[in-house]
Amino acid sequence: MKIEENYRPNVAMIIVSHEYPKKKNIFIAQRNDLGDIWQFPQGGIDEGEEVLDALFREMEEEIGTAAAEIVAEYPEWISYDFPAKIAKSMKPYKGQTQRYFLVKLDKDAKIDLDTHHPEFSSYKFVDIDEVLDITAHFKKPVYESVINYFKDEGLL
Template identity: 90%
Template structure:
């Protein structure tokens, strides 16, 4: 694989409220650097870092808590390409290859977006069917695949 075709290893999470599975409300956050873009928390996996270790580190870095438990894991890596506007700032990567987890927040989890390096300006919990209406267009195919997998498994 050439440098131009390199994908950044990444972990991503569909975070459910502490009321899950009684209520199926998904955490979604508005990016503070890309206008009206909403997404799931995600982040790079450091070299030598285990995927689940990265999951909880990224969760804490992005939403200020790691008080959650893993419910399920998407069974394979899933990739997407960056749009040209974003790709320029993400060189040498063409896109990201991600490992997705479905996680449930603990009742005492305290979400705090005012982290050391804030990535989000606000957040909300939305129903499963609302997520795709408000997320970044270039991530929709990945989101749709992951959500449909968890739906088929009876988890969403």
């Protein structure tokens, strides 16, 4: 894996319901520490951990289930810088570099945000066109690139 220096390796997921591809609404969760900021589930890749292992571990840790299948993967690492306020608490990293996956929940998947270390207070499935209106400004360029890629591939 090629990771940019000073960027935290991370996995992120665009989650669709078990009704995909009939319904293409996307899971988005409200952070419990940043007010009205919504985002896709994501998390760090531990030292020596494989990307796919991190994907399913993070899904379980953040939304209480790993009952899902990978539909597609964004073909490259994509990075963003932390805003100054966040960067202070994330040293030595100046941002994150991520692998994105489009993931479909299994029919019997049960979302539970009351995890061991809850990161989200609420969630909903929204139309793809609503996502950028409610997400953090510093993540929008990455979200837009990944969403457009999956749209261009006919997946969203």
